Amino acid sequence: xxxxxxxxxxxxxxxxxxxxxxxxxxxxxxxxxxxxxxxxxxxxxxxxxxxxxxxxxxxxxxxxxxxxxxxxxxxxxxxxxxxxxxxxxxxxxxxxxxxxxxxxxxxxxxxxxxxxxxxxxxxxxxxxxxxxxxxxxxxxxxxxxxxxxxxxxxxxxxxxxxxxxxxxxxxxxxxxxxxxxxxxxxxxxxxxxxxxxxxxxxxxxxxxxxxxxxxxxxxxxxxxxxxxxxxxxxxxxxxxxxxxxxxxxxxxxxxxxxxxxxxxxxxxxxxxxxxxxxxxxxxxxxxxxxxxxxxxxxxxxxxxxxxxxxxxxxxxxxxxxxxxxxxxxxxxxxxxxxxxxxxxxxxxxxxxxxxxxxxxxxxxxxxxxxxxxxxxxxxxxxxxxxxxxxxxxxxxxxxxxxxxxxxxxxxxxxxxxxxxxxxxxxxxxxxxxxxxxxxxxxxxxxxxxxxxxxxxxxxxxxxxxxxxxx
Amino acid sequence: xxxxxxxxxxxxxxxxxxxxxxxxxxxxxxxxxxxxxxxxxxxxxxxxxxxxxxxxxxxxxxxxxxxxxxxxxxxxxxxxxxxxxxxxxxxxxxxxxxxxxxxxxxxxxxxxxxxxxxxxxxxxxxxxxxxxxxxxxxxxxxxxxxxxxxxxxxxxxxxxxxxxxxxxxxxxxxxxxxxxxxxxxxxxxxxxxxxxxxxxxxxxxxxxxxxxxxxxxxxxxxxxxxxxxxxxxxxxxxxxxxxxxxxxxxxxxxxxxxxxxxxxxxxxxxxxxxxxxxxxxxxxxxxxxxxxxxxxxxxxxxxxxxxxxxxxxxxxxxxxxxxxxxxxxxxxxxxxxxxxxxxxxxxxxxxxxxxxxxxxxxxxxxxxxxxxxxxxxxxxxxxxxxxxxxxxxxxxxxxxxxxxxxxxxxxxxxxxxxxxxxxxxxxxxxxxxxxxxxxxxxxxxxxxxxxxxxxxxxxxxxxxxxxxxx
Numbered sequence: 037x038x039x040x041x042x043x044x045x046x047x048x049x050x051x052x053x054x055x056x057x058x059x060x061x062x063x064x065x066x067x068x069x070x071x072x073x074x075x076x077x078x079x080x081x082x083x084x085x086x087x088x089x090x091x092x093x094x095x096x097x098x099x100x101x102x103x104x105x106x107x108x109x110x111x112x113x114x115x116x117x118x119x120x121x122x123x124x125x126x127x128x129x130x131x132x133x134x135x136x137x138x139x140x141x142x143x144x145x146x147x148x149x150x151x152x153x154x155x156x157x158x159x160x161x162x163x164x165x166x167x168x169x170x171x172x173x174x175x176x177x178x179x180x181x182x183x184x185x186x187x188x189x190x191x192x193x194x195x196x197x198x199x200x201x202x203x204x205x206x207x208x209x210x211x212x213x214x215x216x217x218x219x220x221x222x223x224x225x226x227x228x229x230x231x232x233x234x235x236x237x238x239x240x241x242x243x244x245x246x247x248x249x250x251x252x253x254x255x256x257x258x259x260x261x262x263x264x265x266x267x268x269x270x271x272x273x274x275x276x277x278x279x280x281x282x283x284x285x286x287x288x289x290x291x292x293x294x295x296x297x298x299x300x301x302x303x304x305x306x307x308x309x310x311x312x313x314x315x316x317x318x319x320x321x322x323x324x325x326x327x328x329x330x331x332x333x334x335x336x337x338x339x340x341x342x343x344x345x346x347x348x349x350x351x352x353x354x355x356x357x358x359x360x361x362x363x364x365x366x367x368x369x370x371x372x373x374x375x376x377x378x379x380x381x382x383x384x385x386x387x388x389x390x391x392x393x394x395x396x397x398x399x400x401x402x403x404x405x406x407x408x409x410x411x412x413x414x415x416x417x418x419x420x421x422x423x424x425x426x427x428x429x430x431x432x433x434x435x436x437x438x439x440x441x442x443x444x445x446x447x448x449x450x451x452x453x454x455x456x457x458x459x460x461x462x463x464x465x466x467x468x469x470x471x472x473x474x475x476x477x478x479x480x481x482x483x484x485x486x487x488x489x490x491x492x493x494x495x496x497x498x499x500x501x502x503x504x505x506x
Numbered sequence: 507x508x509x510x511x512x513x514x515x516x517x518x519x520x521x522x523x524x525x526x527x528x529x530x531x532x533x534x535x536x537x538x539x540x541x542x543x544x545x546x547x548x549x550x551x552x553x554x555x556x557x558x559x560x561x562x563x564x565x566x567x568x569x570x571x572x573x574x575x576x577x578x579x580x581x582x583x584x585x586x587x588x589x590x591x592x593x594x595x596x597x598x599x600x601x602x603x604x605x606x607x608x609x610x611x612x613x614x615x616x617x618x619x620x621x622x623x624x625x626x627x628x629x630x631x632x633x634x635x636x637x638x639x640x641x642x643x644x645x646x647x648x649x650x651x652x653x654x655x656x657x658x659x660x661x662x663x664x665x666x667x668x669x670x671x672x673x674x675x676x677x678x679x680x681x682x683x684x685x686x687x688x689x690x691x692x693x694x695x696x697x698x699x700x701x702x703x704x705x706x707x708x709x710x711x712x713x714x715x716x717x718x719x720x721x722x723x724x725x726x727x728x729x730x731x732x733x734x735x736x737x738x739x740x741x742x743x744x745x746x747x748x749x750x751x752x753x754x755x756x757x758x759x760x761x762x763x764x765x766x767x768x769x770x771x772x773x774x775x776x777x778x779x780x781x782x783x784x785x786x787x788x789x790x791x792x793x794x795x796x797x798x799x800x801x802x803x804x805x806x807x808x809x810x811x812x813x814x815x816x817x818x819x820x821x822x823x824x825x826x827x828x829x830x831x832x833x834x835x836x837x838x839x840x841x842x843x844x845x846x847x848x849x850x851x852x853x854x855x856x857x858x859x860x861x862x863x864x865x866x867x868x869x870x871x872x873x874x875x876x877x878x879x880x881x882x883x884x885x886x887x888x889x890x891x892x893x894x895x896x897x898x899x900x901x902x903x904x905x906x907x908x909x910x911x912x913x914x915x916x917x918x919x920x921x922x923x924x925x926x927x928x929x930x931x932x933x934x935x936x937x938x939x940x941x942x943x944x945x946x947x948x949x950x951x952x953x954x955x956x957x958x959x960x961x962x963x964x965x966x967x968x969x970x971x972x973x974x975x976x
Contacts, residue, residue: 139852140852140853190690190691209940213938213944217918218916219849220660220664221665221883221922222918223704223922223923224919225925225945226945226948227654228941231700278608281721282720320790326790381607411689413690447689455693455695467685471684475698478696478951479696493695493696
C-alpha cells in the first residue's frame with residue numbers, strides 16, 4: 037500500500053506524467069509472460085534517471101514499499117509479477133545506447149534498450165553481441181541482465197553474464213555504485229558485477245551496463261538434420277562436441293513442436309519426422325565450411341534421415357525465426373502453455389528427453405520438448421488449461437519429477453529462465469538448505485528491509501505451481 | 507592463539523602428522539611471494555578431505571581462530587600471509603585431478619593441483635584450459651580460483667573466472683555446498699560460483715572445482731615486434747584490436763625489462779630497442795596465418811623497427827618462457843622487487859605507460875613496465891630495497907599516483923593479482939565507500955565471526971605499503 041504522503045513524494049520525484057496508479061495502468065503491469073501469476077501493483081513509475089531511482093529507493097525503504105524493476109516482462113518465472121504489490125519500475129525513459137566503443141570493443145547501454153536494437157546497432161559496426169534470447173525482439177537488455185538470459189548461441193558464446201563487464205547499480209539503500217569497467221581483467225574485491233547479473237532485481241537496480249563485444253563472425257552456415265529416432269538426434273549432439281567442434285547453435289525440436297512451429301510459420305519444416313536438429317556454425321569461411329562438412333558427416337553416421345543446408349541467408353533466417361517462435365506456436369494450441377527450463381549436462385540429453393516422455397505419459401499430459409540441445413538446456417513445454425484443476429495438479433507433479441530427474445543427471449532446475457516466484461519452491465532441490473541460507477545471507481546483507489523484488493528467488497513456504505487468485 | 511584444547515581437537519581431526527606448530531613449520535608459511543609482508547601463523551594444517559575441513563572450520567568458529575587457505579603462495583597481494591595469525595590451511599593432500607570429462611568438456615579437480623599439471627593433463631586429450639598465470643609452473647588451481655588469476659592468454663580467452671563452472675565449498679559455518687554444475691547455463695539463484703572466484707579465501711574454502719575446457723587450438727604462431735618508440739608499440743596494440751583481430755597473446759616489455767629478461771634467459775632478445783611486443787595467435791591454420799600476416803603489416807605500419815616470426819615451436823616457447831620469467835629476472839637486480847598490477851582499458855595503454863614513466867622520474871625511482879598490453883593489464887615493477895626507508899616512502903607515493911591514474915583512465919587498481927592486504931587501502935579509490943560497504947555486507951553475512959582470511963580485501967585503517975615488522 038502506498039500512503040498519500042508517499043504517493044506525493046513519488047510524484048514530486050518523477051513528475052505526475054511518470055507516476056501511474058490508475059486501475060488500467062496497474063492492470064497492464066499485473067502480470068508478465070508467465071502463465072498462472074497475476075497480482076496488482078500499487079503504482080507504476082517511470083523514472084528519468086538514476087538520481088530519481090535512488091530517491092525512489094529511499095522512499096520505498098522509509099515506507100516499506102516493494103519495488104519490482106521490469107523491462108518488457110518477457111520472463112517466464114514470474115520474476116516481474118508484483119506478487120507483494122508495491123511499485124513496478126519501468127525503464128522506458130532509460131533506453132539509450134550510450135556509447136559503442138570500437139577501440140575497446142564495448143557497448144554501454146541503459147537498461148531499457150531492446151536487445152535486438154542493441155544487436156543491430158553493434159552489428160552495423162562489424163561487432164557482435166552474442167546473447168540472443170528467443171524474446172530478443174521485445175526483451176530489454178536490463179531484463180536480460182537481471183535474468184542472465186541465455187539463447188540459441190549459448191553453446192559457443194555463453195550467456196548474458198559472460199558479456200557484462202561493468203554495471204551502474206542503485207543499491208537497496210539508495211547508494212549508487214559502479215562495478216567493473218571496460219576491462220578484461222579486474223579483481224578489485226568481490227565480483228559484484230556477476231553477482232548482480234541474474235539476481236532478478238532482488239539486490240538492487242541496474243541503471244547502466246557496459247557489455248563486452250567481439251568481432252562479428254565473417255560468415256555463418258545453417259543446416260537442418262532430420263531424425264526418425266530421438267536418441268539418434270541426441271547422440272549426434274554428443275558426437276559433434278566429442279569431435280571437438282563447438283557449433284554456434286545446436287537446437288533440438290521434437291515432432292509435436294515441429295508440427296506446431298510449421299503450422300505457425302509455414303516454412304516447409306518436415307512434420308513427419310521424430311526430431312530435427314537445427315545446427316549453425318559461424319566464423320571464418322574456411323573453418324565454417326570445414327566444420328559444417330564434418331557435422332553433416334556426423335549427422336549421417338548417426339542415422340539422420342535427411343541433412344539439408346540452408347541455401348541462402350533468408351532461408352537460414354527463416355529457420356532461426358521459426359525456432360524462436362516455438363513458444364508462440366505452441367501457445368496457440370491450448371489455453372495455457374507452461375514452458376520449462378530443465379537443464380542437464382549435454383551428455384545426458386538423450387536420457388533427459390526420454391525421461392520427459394515417460395513422465396508425460398505417466399501423468400497423461402501433452403509435453404512437447406525443444407531447446408538448446410548443445411548446451412543441455414531443454415524446454416519441455418506442457419500444453420494445458422489452468423481451468424482444468426485436476427490436470428494442473430498433474431502438471432505440477434510432472435514438472436517436479438522432471439526437475440528431480442534433471443538434478444539427478446547433474447543438471448539444474450533452470451538454465452536460463454530464472455527462479456522468480458515460479459521456481460522458488462524447487463530451488464532447494466538444487467542448492468540444499470545450506471546453499472539457500474548462503475544466498476539469503478547475501479540478500480539480507482544488501483537489502484535488509486526486503487524491498488527489492490520481494491518474494492522472488494526465495495520461497496516463502498512450500499506452495500508450488502498453483503493458480504494465483506486475481 | 508590456539509589453546510591446548512583447540513590444538514588437541516585439530517590433531518584429533520587431521521592426525522598429528524598433518525598438524526604442524528613447530529617454529530620452522532610456521533616460519534615457512536609466514537610469508538608468500540609478496541615483498542614486505544610477513545607474519546607467523548599459529549599452526550599449519552593439511553586436511554585430507556572436505557569433511558576434515560568442515561570440522562576445522564567449526565573449531566575455528568568456536569575458538570575464534572583465523573583460517574588462511576593457501577596454495578603455493580605465489581600471489582602478489584599478501585593474500586596468503588597470515589597477518590592475524592591463526593592456521594594456514596594447506597591443500598597438499600587434496601591434489602587429485604578427479605575427472606576429465608571429454609563428452610562435456612570439463613575437468614574436475616581438487617584445489618591442490620598444480621596449474622601446469624592440469625594444463626598438460628587436458629592437452630594430452632586434445633583439450634585446452636586457457637588461463638595461464640605466469641606462476642603456472644608452481645601455482646595451484648585453488649590459488650588461481652581464489653585470486654581469479656589472469657595470464658598471457660586473457661585477451662582472447664578470459665581469466666580463471668570464465669572457466670569455473672562448479673564449486674564445492676566449505677562455508678564459514680562449516681556447511682558444505684555445491685554450486686553450478688557441468689552446465690553452460692544455470693541460473694538457479696545468485697551466482698555463488700563467480701562470487702567465490704576471486705574472493706581470496708575470505709568467504710569460504712573451495713574443496714573442489716569443475717572447470718570448462720575448450721578444444722585445443724590446432725596451431726599457434728608467435729611473432730616479436732621491436733620498437734624504438736613506446737607510443738608506437740602501444741598504438742600497434744589498439745590498431746590490431748580495432749582491425750577486429752583478437753590475438754591470443756599481446757605482451758609488452760619496455761627496454762629495462764627486456765634487458766633484465768635477456769640477462770636472465772639469454773635467448774637473444776634485442777636489448778637496444780625501447781619496447782617489444784610478443785604477439786601470438788592460435789586457432790585453425792588458415793586463420794592463424796591470415797591473422798599473423800595482417801598483424802605483421804599493422805606492426806610495420808606503426809613503425810616497428812623489426813618484426814620477426816618464431817621459426818619453431820621451441821623458439822616460440824623460449825620467448826613465452828622468457829616473458830613469464832620477467833619477474834624473476836627483474837628480482838635479481840635489486841634486493842626488493844615490487845610488481846604492480848594497474849590495469850586500464852586497452853585504448854589507454856599509451857597514456858598509462860607514459861604516466862608511469864613520468865611518475866617514476868618524479869619520485870626518482872626505477873620502474874620497469876611489462877605486461878599484458880592487449881587487455882590493458884600492465885605490471886609496473888619497482889626495483890628497490892625495503893631497508894631504504896626514504897626510497898620506500900617514495901615508492902608508496904609513486905604507486906598511489908599510478909593507481910589514481912589508472913582509475914582516472916577508467917581502469918582498476920588490480921587486474922589479476924587481487925587485493926589481499928596490500929591493495930586493501932586502495933580499494934576505496936576504485937569502489938567508493940558504498941561499493942566497499944556492499945562487499946562488507948556480503949562478507950559479514952557469510953562469515954559473521956570473521957574467521958575466513960581476516961584482514962584481506964577490507965582495509966583496517968589507512969596503513970598503506972609499509973614494512974611489516976618480522
